Amino acid sequence: MQKRWYDFLYVKSPIVKIGLGTLAILLTLGVIALQLLMEEPRMEAQTASWEGRSIEIGADLFANNCASCHGIEGKGLQGVAPALDSRYFFSQRLNDVGFTGTQDQYIALTLHAGRPSKVDTQWANVMATWGSEFGGPLRADQIDHLVSFVMNWEETALAQTPEEDPWQFFQDALSKQLPYDPSEPGYQTKLDQAVAAAEAAGVSNYSIGGVEVQAPTADEAADAGPRDPEELFTTMACIGCHNLDQDQTPDNRGITAPNLGNLAEVAGDMVPGQDAATYVYNSIVAPNDYIVEGYLPGVMTQNFAEQMSEEEIQAMVEWLLSR
Amino acid sequence: MAVQPDMEKKGFLQTVGDAAGDVFTRITAGISPGEFRRMLRGEAPGRPNPRLKPHSDTFLLHIKPTYYHESVTRFTHTFRLGLLSTYIFLFEVITGIYLMIWYAPSPDRAYADMLYLLSNVPFGQFMRDMHRLGAELMVALVTLHMVRTYLTGSYKPPRQFTWFTGVILLVVTLFLSFSGYLLPWDQLAFWAVTIGTSMAEAVPPAVVGETVNLLARGAPDIGANGLLRFYLLHVLFLPLVLFLFFFVHYYKVVHYGISLPANEEEVGQDTANKIPADRRVYFLPDVLIDETVFLLAFTAFTVVASTFFFTAPLESIANPQVTPLHTVAPWYFYWLQGMLKIADKTIAGVVLPGVLLVLLMAIPYLDPNPSRRAKDRRVAIISGIVAGVIMIILSWMGTPQYAAQAAPAVEVVQELMPEEGAGLVREIGYSEVPLGVYDSREHPSELFEPVNCPIPVQIWSRIPVISVMLPRCEENMHDVLHEFETSIQAWQKSDPDFNNAYGILTVTQEQAQLKRLNWQVFWQDSTGLDSSFERHFFLHENSLYWEEYGFKDFSFLTESEEAEQ
Incomplete structure (x- = not known):
């Protein structure tokens, strides 16, 4: 057999070979022992990592599906959807609605099955059923990611002062108690806001933090004088669907309802025979009489004539057209 | 064995020593402690050779030859790639069973099981990394084994059928690796396998393609049924096929002997089984030590690599609605993806690979050249290298770098x-x-x-x-x-x-x-x-x-x- 230049690489002695094999075993066992030492922190890091990734995916889902109603930062949108990055939401909400499970289960339940009620609610939109098992668009694992994301607000939300808490206490039947300590800074501001909101919503026998609120009777309401149209636009939840800052054009249409930015220019041309003021007035008191093409009848509240006085509706029409 | 008379005759220590030696000889199926010491010292066996007894007495050793030709035991002749391929299959079986403990083949659970395995199972990530690295190495090693056999001309008579079964083993290895790809049920898995099985759809005529596709996926699209089918292929059917063909392959290897280096015998001769007494290298102990040390070193390499340098990827959960940017097949199928980019799905995805496979299997029956020497096989070697270069170019074309760029x-x-x-x-x-x-x-x-x-x-x-x-x-x-x-x-x-x-x-x-x-x-x-x-x-x-x-x-x-x- 011919000699080759690399022949010196061949190990001949069986003892040296066995020694090399032993070294390989020791190296393998050494590395496995090293892993054994690292397993505990590694598993912890992996657990945290997948929770973190779950939050990342949840954040993406939230931005695409939820932020339009619940706000980009989960601060809620007045009259549209409640705040989620809220101390009240994480500390008191479950008690108030009488839910016996945990916070994450409550969020998961709401996401899966939605909130199928339009009765006695201050919110313009219903919470849809997001879970695919109820005909919604999201799979169970996606809802789990969203729950992780919303739960990630817990720490910052619980650190909020009452004043910072974006939760709006108005008509919500059971939240009659402010869950805050009166000695906390910001308690008074929150109390004032809650009382003002309850009064604006016209609820009766409402007790917030020991302050009794009586529903203004029809006479009292008249005595109190007409409410400000700009304020009514918010408290009547118009703002939830109608955007005042955007023009309604073929390229830029409001999603649920027409934008009102250019209402003054277009209102007079909508229905033949109706001038701008008549059209807007009719649209408030009898929304279904004329539906702009592309929108659904019955979406807008039908009883504004009962909720607002004649004078207030006239003021609203005037304010809308003068903007 | 009467203990008491022995003790009286030989004394206590001698009796215990003899008994221990007896036990040792039984365990080693015929190697006495003295013979074992001589093996370790590298001394020649006595005559008759007592080191042959384990081959006739034990099941595991009877399938190994008792001695080899000195020339084929040199590492650079075979690089022990066949042994390594066999070993890595065993390695995959062991790591695979570990993973199976925590895995259920259902879309509802598979991905969550992966996360559980990674974050709550001791050595879970290690075993998964090893299994995945082993799978990729197995494809590479089996391919290299084939390349070596081709370059040394070892497929030539009488070893044509050995080569044929080897090609089957290569195909089974590819399918094993590919079927395992789907099991984590992440985006990487789902889309790579969707692309892969969509080629089955291109089998002409249309009705056959659709049926094959339906059989593989269990439904028009991959879902619960497809995952279960791939799982059963991966853990049961394909390993059994591999097992069967491995034994056919190895029987042929032992039967004809490992081919000698071409220049050590005359053209057209095959003297692998006629080993002169002075060229014999006995399995016990020389080849056994070589093979064991080599496999131990390989194990150490795999353990170190998967501990420090290799991570089995896991993307987000499979989502049939979202195709991620730059979906790719596993690297060993890049060449196929490359062909699909330049040619029709039926031709590039089914006809050409099929023809290539038949051609590969038929090489030993088509090659008329009786010589295994490199200088007589210029055409074969050059066309082999050209085929390799074409594969590399096609593989590059299969990556997203080529003709699949987004804005x-x-x-x-x-x-x-x-x-x-x-x-x-x-x-x-x-x-x-x-x-x-x-x-x-x-x-x-x-x-x-x-x-x-x-x-x-x-x-x-x-x-x-x-x-x-x-x-x-x-x-x-x-x-x-x-x-x-x-x-x-x-x-x-x-x-x-x-x-x-x-x-x-x-x-x-x-x-x-x-x-x-x-x-x-x-x-x-x-x-x-x-x-x-x-x-x-x-x-x-x-x-x-x-x-x-x-x-x-x-x-x-x-x-x-x-x-x-």
Whole structure:
């Protein structure tokens, strides 16, 4: 057999070979022992990592599906959807609605099955059923990611002062108690806001933090004088669907309802025979009489004539057209 | 064996020693302690050779030859690739069974089981990394084994059928690896397998293709049924087929002997089984020691590699509605993906691979040249090399680099922060990405200079050998932005519709421990029209992203130490 230049690489002695094999075993066992030492922190890091990734995916889902109603930062949108990055939401909400499970289960339940009620609610939109098992668009694992994301607000939300808490206490039947300590800074501001909101919503026998609120009777309401149209636009939840800052054009249409930015220019041309003021007035008191093409009848509240006085509706029409 | 008379005759120690020797001889099936010592010293056996007895007495050794020709035991003749292929199959079986304990083949559970395995099972990640690395090595080793056999001409008579079964084993290996691909039920798995099985649909005529596709997927699209089928193929059917053909293959190898180096015998002769007495190398102990040491060294290599340098990828959960950018097949099918890009699905996906496979199996029956010597086989060797080069080119064409690019702005962002997988930004991680607004124009690529960053792995840096292998030190925000600009500049040069481009990266705090990275790229097309692209990603403090190949991030070790203090 011919000699080759690399022949010196061949190990001949069986003892040296066995020694090399032993070294390989020791190296393998050494590395496995090293892993054994690292397993505990590694598993912890992996657990945290997948929770973190779950939050990342949840954040993406939230931005695409939820932020339009619940706000980009989960601060809620007045009259549209409640705040989620809220101390009240994480500390008191479950008690108030009488839910016996945990916070994450409550969020998961709401996401899966939605909130199928339009009765006695201050919110313009219903919470849809997001879970695919109820005909919604999201799979169970996606809802789990969203729950992780919303739960990630817990720490910052619980650190909020009452004043910072974006939760709006108005008509919500059971939240009659402010869950805050009166000695906390910001308690008074929150109390004032809650009382003002309850009064604006016209609820009766409402007790917030020991302050009794009586529903203004029809006479009292008249005595109190007409409410400000700009304020009514918010408290009547118009703002939830109608955007005042955007023009309604073929390229830029409001999603649920027409934008009102250019209402003054277009209102007079909508229905033949109706001038701008008549059209807007009719649209408030009898929304279904004329539906702009592309929108659904019955979406807008039908009883504004009962909720607002004649004078207030006239003021609203005037304010809308003068903007 | 009467103990008492023995003790009286030989004394206590002698009796115990003899009994121990007897036990040793029984366990080794005929090797006495004295013979064993002589083996270790490298001494020649006596006559008759007592080292042959284990071959006739034991099941596992009776399938091994008792002696080999000296020339074929040299490492550089076979590189022991066949042995290694067999061993790695065993290795896959062992690691695979470990993974099976925590795995249920159902779309509802498979992915969650993966997460559980990674985060709650001791050695779960290690076993998964080893199994995946083993699968990729198995494909590579089996292929190399075939290349070696081709180059030494060992497929020639009388070993044609050995080659034939070898090609079957290669195909089974590819299918084994591919069927395992789907099981984690992540995006990588789902889309690679969707592409793979869609080729089955192209089998002509249409009704056959549809039926094959339906049989493989269990439904028109991959779902619960498809996953179960792939699982059963992976853990039951294909291993059984492999097992069967392995024994046929190995029987043929032993029956004809390993072919000698071509220049040691006359052309047309086969003297592998006529080994002169002075050229014999006995299995016991020489070949056994060589093979064992080699396999131990290989095991050590695999363990070290999967501990420090290899991470089995796991993307987000399979989503049939979302196709990730740059969906690719496993690397060993890049060549097929490359062919599919340039030719029709039926021709490139079914007809050509089928013809290639038949051709490969038929090589020994078609090759008329009786010589195995390289100088007589110039045509065969050159065409083999040309085929290899074509495969490499086709494989390159199979990668997203070739003819599958998205718009430049999309590619720029994809490079730094891909839709799936790690990327530079996720690798440097949450803490290295400070809040702020960054403009790529402020980080010109000409001024690119690596900056010294603090080494994240302080524990390892105390060990000199490992600190040399630590990740490159320029991985921080500064270099991300240089990379951003460099990438934009590179695309500007190659794409006429991408001019005056710049990028803005906005990092904001979305939640506690969660940052939002908003990528914007602005450019002008060839007519001067302004365009922009925007994409946001979220990054959590605790999420770890590892590239498949590369030094793993062990920063969690130092972090948990800090937390304890």
